[in-house]
Amino acid sequence: MDSYSLLYSSSHRTGLLSGFQRLRSDRKMCDVVLETDGVSFPCHRALLASSSEYFWALFGDTTAERLAGSISLPALTPEGLDVILDFLYSGWLSVSPATLPDALEAARYLQVEKAVSICERFITDGLCAENCCCYANLAERHALLDALDSANYTITMEMGTLLQESRDDLLGLNIQSLMAVLDADEIPGVKEVELIKLALDWLEENGPIPLLKSNLLLSHLRFGLVAPSDLNSLSHAHRAMATPLIRCQLNRALEYHKMGSTQPIRQSRQSTLRASPNCVLLVGGESSLDRPEQQMLMFDLRSRKFSSLSSTIPLRLRNHCVCSVGGFLFVIGGDEVKEGDEDGKKSVFVETSNQVWRYDPRFDCWQQVKSMLERRAQFTCCVVEDVIYAIGGRRTQADTDIYNSVASVEFYDMATGAWRKGAAMAQPLHGHACAVLDNSIYVSGGAPGNRGSIRSSNQGDNQDANRESSKEVLSWDLKGKVWEKRASMSIARFGHRLATAHGYIYALLGMYEPFCDIERYDSQSDHWTRLKPLLTGSFSYGMVSMPSGSLLVFGGRRWREGQEVIVKSVLEYDTKKDRWREICQLPRPLTGTECTLLALPE
Structure with missing residues (x-):
């Protein structure tokens, strides 16, 4: 068998189209005329049939038009037909916002699908507030599903602007797009x-x-x-x-x-905010070590920007806990810092609180709900199946700065709006951390000491707590009546955090040396594994676990040249890659803030 080569010339096809275009321009060898609105377009029957399903069928063997010298296309405009014929003869589609409707109408009618695809891409790439309603109507009319989805999404994101500046465009929107927009889970600023x-x-x-x-x-x-x-x-x-x-x-x-107290557990789509459920809310904290703030900050991970909420915490708190249930924020317990006057001099005193405040972001309002049975600060709380659990902590004695640790556990029953006692721990504990895994509560570390000075506890140099910090880990599956011991952490921790990600529990940092270390707990093997430590540790920071499995750490304090300094850094810990990175900075230095995920209106 003789060998041979098969070679391809890319210029031949281009030249072929250029030749047909010259023949069309010179009106040579044209064997059919397309007419619309009094305008004639001499063309070549063979090129039309080979480029369009419509013309292939029109010039078939059994049609009356196969030998006709003139074809009338009254459904098309001259501008639209001209654009599509230029595309068939050259491969170039000349389209602008003004000519797009006519061009798309002609492409759809003549079944030139490549031109339709180009028009759809033109719509998708050019979407903005000024044209999204028009393009949505165009995409809906011609069944351009991808362009329609993109246009509807743009309308959703730009709704605030459209309501103010282009309301007439919204009133002219097709009903399918309007329903898609009203079905959206996120409509910013509206x-x-x-x-x-x-x-x-x-x-x-x-x-x-x-x-x-x-x-x-x-x-x-x-x-x-x-x-x-x-x-x-x-x-x-x-x-x-x-x-x-x-x-x-x-x-x-x-x-x-x-519904009162039962609102968080009676949520439905009808009462769910149209906002990202993954906004991080930073509640309270201090920019200096002498005065807690009542400010709340919202952090948008997508834009990595912070914004202040207009509403503030009703109390000036430190060492409090926060959690979210059913789209509501709960601020629980803590040390309430109050100002007073003694003999004409301003004074500051601290009282441990058992108050619980609920914030409704739907209407930007606070409501005080039933107080805890115990006053608690430096305690920990968690949510299991829409039930809030408050575990351990310490409370100050009346008119003194001496505190007592507590071992009690209580939970908030939202169906009745009351706190009830849970299974107490074996010993008092404060400065501990907790996490939830598979509907079981895990508690680690903390100081089991029963008495101490609140002044040293708040300033972070309590050497007694340092010496007493625990490595122990306890778990409670809520069905049993006692806490069970689990494998201890490799180091003792106080003022640290626990977080759940990808089926593991992570123990991070802490108030005392070594506060750079991180370890991971596997509940199946009941084993802790040490991970890569953070180069520069911190304590009294805020932390939240994101749905992606990453952990975000906000601010805190660290040692620098023998001095405690408050930092502005926002760190992200990738639990899969065991890697830290700084993603942005807080608007100001902040320590002692508490964080939770909560859907918030922009």
Whole structure:
């Protein structure tokens, strides 16, 4: 068999198209004329049939048009047809926002799918607040699913701007896009009442709409995010609000507002904020070691930016605990720092608190709920199946700076709005840490000492606590009535943190040397493994475990040249790669802050 070579010339195809384009420009050898709106386009039947499914079928063996010298295309505009013919003859699609609708209409009608794909990419790449509504309508009309999803997402993210500057564009939006937007879990900077008014204005502008469709549209709204007074006024704003389905949803929202302490465990989509559930909330802390702050900071991991909440903590606290349940923030216990006057001189005194405050980010309001049975500071808390557990801690004696540690455990029953006693630990403990793994509570470290001075405990130089710091680890599966011992950590820790990630428990840092060390606990083997230490350790920091498994550490204190300094660093620990990195800095130095994940309106 003779050998041979198969060679390809990329310039041949280009030259072929260029030749056809010259013939078309010179109107030579054209065997068919396309006409629309009085404009004629001489073309070549063979090129059209080979480039378009529409023309392939039109010029088939059994059609009446196969020999026709002129084909009328009244559905297309001359501008759109011209753009698509240029594409068929050259491979270049000349499109702009002004010509896009005509070009896309022609490409769809003539079944030139490559041109349709280019138009879809043009839509996706050029989306912004000014064109997203127009492009959403265009994508919906031509079934461009990817472009439609992108346009709907842009509308969702730009809703705040659109409501202020382009409301008419929103009122002209197709109903599928509007429903997709109202179904979104995150709509930054927009209150639900504004979305309700938009939906009602849309119904008024595009009516009459069948009740089935209006019900479907309005059912995507979250009436639980609207204050009762506004719900009452909105219920009479449009006849669509009077249907049995929507009336039922309004009544459920009003019932939700009356649930009191049970609200966190009665959450539904109707009462869930349209916001990222992974915002980190920093509650309290100190920029100096003499005055706790009442400020709360929100940290957006995506932008790595901080913003201050307008609302502040009702009390000036240190050594408190925070947690989130059902989209609510709970601030629990701690040392309340109060100011007073003695003989005309300002004085500061500290009192351990058992108060519990609940913050509702939906309406930016605080409510004091049932207080704990015990006063607690330097304790730990956790949430298991929507139940808050407060474990151990210490409390100051009346009119003294002497504290007693406690071994008691209590939990908050939200169904009744009361705290109840749980299984107490074998000995008093404070400065410990806890984490939840597989619905079991793990407690590690801390100081078992029963008495001490609160002054030294707060300043971080309590040598007694240092000597007494424990390595022990306890677990409680909530079904049993006693705490069980687990494998001890490799080093004693006090004022440290525990976190759960990827099925393991991590013990991080601490108040005393060595406060750079990290170790990981495997509950299956009941074994601790030492990991790579942080080069520069810190203590009294805030920490939160992200859904990705990474751990974020905010601020804290560290030793520098023999002095304690408060730092601004925000560190991320990659638990899979055992690696630390600084991702940004706090707006100001901060120590003693407590962190939790909470959905917050922007």
